[in-house]
Amino acid sequence: MRALRISLIVLVVLGVLFTAADRLSVSWAENEVASRAQTSLGLSETPDVSIKGFPFLTQIAGKNLSRVDVGVSSYPAQVDGTAVTVEQLDIELRDLRLGSNFSTATARHADGTGLITYEELSRAYGELLGSESTGLGVSFGPAEDGRLLITLQASVMGQRINVGDVPGDITLEGDRVRVEVDTEALTGIPDSVLPQVETLIQEQAGVERTISGLPDGLALSSVTPGPEGLELTVTGSDLSLVG
Template identity: 30%
Template sequence: MGEVYGTQQRPRKRRGRRLLIGLIVFLVLIGVLLVVADRVAASYAEREISDRVTEQVAQQQATSEKPDVTIEGVPFLTQVLDGNYQEIHIKLPNFSGPAGNGGTIKTDLLDVRATDVNAPLDTLRSGNGDIVAGAVTGTGTIDYDQVAQLINQPGLKLAEQNGKLVGTAPVQALGQTFDVSGAATVEVKGDVVQIRFSDVTAEGLPNVPLVKNLIASYVQKLAVDLRVPALPLNLKVQKVEPQPDGLRFTAGATNVSLNTGGL
């Protein structure tokens, strides 16, 4: 009897294993489908945001290559249901715009991050209501050759030294050419970046009133106001810092509407 009983139980164990394996495979497939659906939804949203940024850049008479948008954080669908997004990362390669006086300012990359984005599901479905980013920051670098061209003084070379903007240029005085150099202050005033040089000196430069007046006049010519092009997402330049590769600017905005005033 014991042998018969044991023989009857083996098919049940096999069926149990098959059911367990089938359940595991089913759950794995469901998981894969959810991941695929999550990425498809995220890709769609990223393309929509990229198209809106492209439109706004054109409206501001600026240009850039197609924006590269990444919605950070996974799973994406969970963020959709919750109505809050951790971070939206927007890269605008080769961004450029008018800088006033017929000039143009270009940065190889305008790097923008929108955080604490509130987008209720009902708003996404209906298109009514606001999608708001609690904070938006953007960074970019303007190389020194551009800045020197905007100052428009022959032979001027700009660089960063010990965290400061310094310039050197040849100046004619008393029939000789002197290489003068000096440091500049860089300040943000509204939508204008002001560059002002001071303490311009040169080795061997005669200390006579005529030469002093000549240098003072030249320093005034080095002064320039760079009008910052209109930036997407209502970004306003807050800080400019000399870096080895150029003037790095940081822009910011708060409570930006991404579906009206922003994107």
């Protein structure tokens, strides 16, 4: 009986030591991956990295990690070459294959979410449109029905017109997005300039824009207006995390 108790104690101690070693190894690996991801992605700050699955040491021995979560508070991207910040970019990487010397890792599948705030979107579109040259100023906000609320100002025939708040939608095709303004909702605009205002909105605000600069291997799968901004969903495969 005494021998059995001693055996149980030894097993418990060994289990605790293995678990402690496993968790310490995870902590070291997370810091290492975060540092390399910061370099490979060109980030100004170290991302949050969480390696899932237990035991970690067994995954390392097999050179395959089941899941790694990477969180970036702000990520630099572009809309038609104009800088825009994607906030809260959280990426879930699955089935990571490690290189022979552990200096590379490639995720077979990746999914994530991010946010472009309305303030940031308005700033970027302001730079893209250049209201003084195009005659159209635009800013964005949330509408109660889940659509975009677009505030417009137009200059037509030397006349400055405060178009006001107009509902709209955003569509995605590949990596290209288009803001669609509901021109039928325009009110209070003199009939003499209404056609010119509608044309100006369609030709300037309705232009397709390309969102680029996301991590290699990730592509936009949806763009949805939310309470704080455009909520992005990204997906991809064969995403290189470290190198």
